[in-house]
Amino acid sequence: MSYEVDKDGFYGDFGGAFVPELLYPNVKELEDNYIQILESDEFQDEYKSLLKDYVGRPSPLYLAKRLSAKYGGTIYLKREDLNHTGAHKVNNTVGQILLAQKLGKKRIIAETGAGQHGVATATVCALMDLECIVYMGEVDIERQAPNVARMKMLGAEVRPAKSGSKTLKDATNEAIRDWINNPDDTYYLIGSVVGPHPYPDLVARLQAVISEEMKKQLKEKTGNENPDKIIACVGGGSNAAGAFYHYMDNDDVELIAVEAAGLGVDTDKTAATTTLGTAGIIHGSKTLLMQDEYGQITEPHSISAGLDYPGIGPMHAHLFKTGRGTFLNATDREALMAAQELTLLEGIIPALESSHALAALKKIEIKENDTIVINLSGRGDKDLETYRKYLKY
Amino acid sequence: MNKLQELFKNKKEDILSIYFTAGYPELNTSGDIIKNLEKSGVDFIEVGMPFSDPMADGPTIQETSEVALKNGMNLDVYFNELKAITGEVDIPLIAMGYVNQMIRFGTDKFLTLCKESGISGLILPDLPLNVYEKDFRAKFEEYNMVNVFLITPQTSEDRIKEIDEASNAFIYMVSSASTTGSKSNIADSQLEYFQRMKDMELNNPLVIGFGISNNDTYTKACKYASGAIIGSAFVKAIKNGVTEKVVSDFINMVKG
Numbered sequence: 217m218s219y220e221v222d223k224d225g226f227y228g229d230f231g232g233a234f235v236p237e238l239l240y241p242n243v244k245e246l247e248d249n250y251i252q253i254l255e256s257d258e259f260q261d262e263y264k265s266l267l268k269d270y271v272g273r274p275s276p277l278y279l280a281k282r283l284s285a286k287y288g289g290t291i292y293l294k295r296e297d298l299n300h301t302g303a304h305k306v307n308n309t310v311g312q313i314l315l316a317q318k319l320g321k322k323r324i325i326a327e328t329g330a331g332q333h334g335v336a337t338a339t340v341c342a343l344m345d346l347e348c349i350v351y352m353g354e355v356d357i358e359r360q361a362p363n364v365a366r367m368k369m370l371g372a373e374v375r376p377a378k379s380g381s382k383t384l385k386d387a388t389n390e391a392i393r394d395w396i397n398n399p400d401d402t403y404y405l406i407g408s409v410v411g412p413h414p415y416p417d418l419v420a421r422l423q424a425v426i427s428e429e430m431k432k433q434l435k436e437k438t439g440n441e442n443p444d445k446i447i448a449c450v451g452g453g454s455n456a457a458g459a460f461y462h463y464m465d466n467d468d469v470e471l472i473a474v475e476a477a478g479l480g481v482d483t484d485k486t487a488a489t490t491t492l493g494t495a496g497i498i499h500g501s502k503t504l505l506m507q508d509e510y511g512q513i514t515e516p517h518s519i520s521a522g523l524d525y526p527g528i529g530p531m532h533a534h535l536f537k538t539g540r541g542t543f544l545n546a547t548d549r550e551a552l553m554a555a556q557e558l559t560l561l562e563g564i565i566p567a568l569e570s571s572h573a574l575a576a577l578k579k580i581e582i583k584e585n586d587t588i589v590i591n592l593s594g595r596g597d598k599d600l601e602t603y604r605k606y607l608k609y
Numbered sequence: 610m611n612k613l614q615e616l617f618k619n620k621k622e623d624i625l626s627i628y629f630t631a632g633y634p635e636l637n638t639s640g641d642i643i644k645n646l647e648k649s650g651v652d653f654i655e656v657g658m659p660f661s662d663p664m665a666d667g668p669t670i671q672e673t674s675e676v677a678l679k680n681g682m683n684l685d686v687y688f689n690e691l692k693a694i695t696g697e698v699d700i701p702l703i704a705m706g707y708v709n710q711m712i713r714f715g716t717d718k719f720l721t722l723c724k725e726s727g728i729s730g731l732i733l734p735d736l737p738l739n740v741y742e743k744d745f746r747a748k749f750e751e752y753n754m755v756n757v758f759l760i761t762p763q764t765s766e767d768r769i770k771e772i773d774e775a776s777n778a779f780i781y782m783v784s785s786a787s788t789t790g791s792k793s794n795i796a797d798s799q800l801e802y803f804q805r806m807k808d809m810e811l812n813n814p815l816v817i818g819f820g821i822s823n824n825d826t827y828t829k830a831c832k833y834a835s836g837a838i839i840g841s842a843f844v845k846a847i848k849n850g851v852t853e854k855v856v857s858d859f860i861n862m863v864k865g
């Protein structure tokens with residue numbers, strides 16, 4: 217069984233590039249060039265140097281003692297929250313901005329949900345002196361106000377997506393439309409392992425640094441580079457893809473993906489794609505998505521803007537279908553409780569997205585000698601308003 | 610040969626096609642729109658299947674899709690509205706929408722209902738050529754359904770030739786790099802592209818769409834191609850209701 221993308225851009229039944237002819241040349245240009253550029257010494261040198269000195273990598277692998285004492289086993293947190301800009305998203309934007317430069321692009325567009333990818337994109341655009349336009353759903357602009365201000369301060373233009381559910385899905389539609397209208401000079405810097413091939417593979421490769429470091433750090437700390445379980449939240453699935461990447465072919469390591477259940481999978485206010493989704497096409501990729509019997513895409517719900525997406529990346533659809541991945545979900549409430557708990561136990565305020573991964577600790581069986589890594593994808597600064605509102609501070 | 614192919618066999622110039630979104634401005638208007646368009650001398654019609662996430666569409670068609678879906682349009686209603694008039698109209702119809710709608714509904718069921726509803730062609734902008742060839746071509750041919758491909762100013766000459774090879778009625782030539790309805794006139798740079806396409810002398814006729822809205826743009830398009838397609842401008846015109854006069858006034862304005 218292969219978990220890598222094939223030459224047509226598919227992971228088993230999922231993936232591909234279902235794009236209008238209008239985007240064919242853009243996607244083809246990327247497909248023809250990305251591997252060669254990513255594997256070049258020049259790119260690798262620049263990418264690694266930026267990750268080290270600008271992003272602050274390697275991110276620590278922190279032994280969470282009090283959390284371990286509470287749940288059993290040995291629980292490590294992979295501290296992506298300590299990256300510059302506060303989440304794993306910057307690993308990807310640093311890589312893609314170098315790629316965009318090498319392709320000679322002058323204008324960068326991106327979609328964002330929580331605003332973390334938008335901020336990470338605006339950041340690298342400021343660094344490289346490139347024009348930056350970020351599409352963000354109107355609802356998300358409201359609930360992630362600090363990130364909107366950060367993007368603006370970084371010189372980006374934030375354009376509201378006003379159609380549909382006014383969240384991440386709609387921001388992605390707007391970014392795709394922008395790309396159709398500006399095919400020559402514009403680079404679409406996608407924020408997760410979603411979209412047409414080669415984006416899912418490109419973004420997974422750029423996030424793979426997470427599990428690359430994890431292996432080394434675990435070996436140093438425990439003498440064994442393999443944990444028993446890795447837990448990560450899944451919106452589109454980029455932080456999970458990065459945390460799973462170098463363990464994909466190692467069946468000794470259980471890969472646990474946690475989706476947002478919103479108000480619950482038995483309500484219509486949810487984003488639990490693998491539980492409720494069926495195969496279809498969203499944003500140019502064949503994958504699992506939430507849709508009605510006529511193929512209309514359902515408006516999702518999650519308290520966490522970064523997980524409020526009706527699909528998942530095709531790689532995750534494949535992990536789900538083959539049974540290689542274990543897919544769980546956590547409700548808004550469970551995520552809030554997990555955020556509060558980590559904060560009191562370890563003095564770390566997690567992002568709402570990452571809190572879904574933490575909430576899974578209550579849902580899995582943990583043996584005394586299990587080693588578990590939770591990918592702490594981001595910090596909670598951006599979510600303070602939500603925490604204040606629901607946790608009453 | 611189906612109706613659409615016959616049209617292109619018999620008519621080589623000044624072909625006029627109109628797009629509308631089924632369910633807009635109200636349910637149960639598809640029949641009247643089609644009958645009035647046929648009476649006004651339109652050559653073929655694209656009946657839009659409204660979709661929640663129409664990524665190749667500009668604001669006008671996005672809005673009509675949203676309204677239509679709110680009105681309760683879905684593929685069952687869509688086919689019922691078309692089936693109700695099959696005995697009364699003879700004009701070639703094309704179903705236009707996104708590939709997810711067809712796949713989710715069930716490709717065989719979809720194609721069967723298309724056939725029963727008088728549809729002879731499909732435009733699914735996000736169905737790429739390679740996937741069509743591999744997974745859909747044989748099936749479409751089994752149902753005698755024409756697939757229409759798009760080309761744009763960015764499409765390479767080699768790819769245009771491949772698309773010409775795979776086409777069997779006409780090629781939808783997108784007038785500029787844009788979503789639907791974005792531009793209101795035709796720039797000189799576009800005319801160069803029109804000329805370049807004309808000079809390629811393809812096997813299939815070209816019909817120009819996206820940004821065609823009035824007599825001026827229609828006439829210009831017809832100078833270089835076999836005809837033109839109007840979408841956004843027409844759905845704007847029927848915003849307040851569909852009457853024979855509204856439709857014929859619009860078509861007379863375009864034809865001049």
Ligand SMILES: Cc1ncc(COP(=O)(O)O)c(C=O)c1O
Pocket residue numbers: 303304305329330331332333407408409449450451452453454455456521522523567569570593594595
């Ligand atoms: C901190 C954090 N974690 C996770 C996500 C979800 O994205 P993905 O599933 O691509 O990792 C986001 C998205 O905004 C995020 O900000």
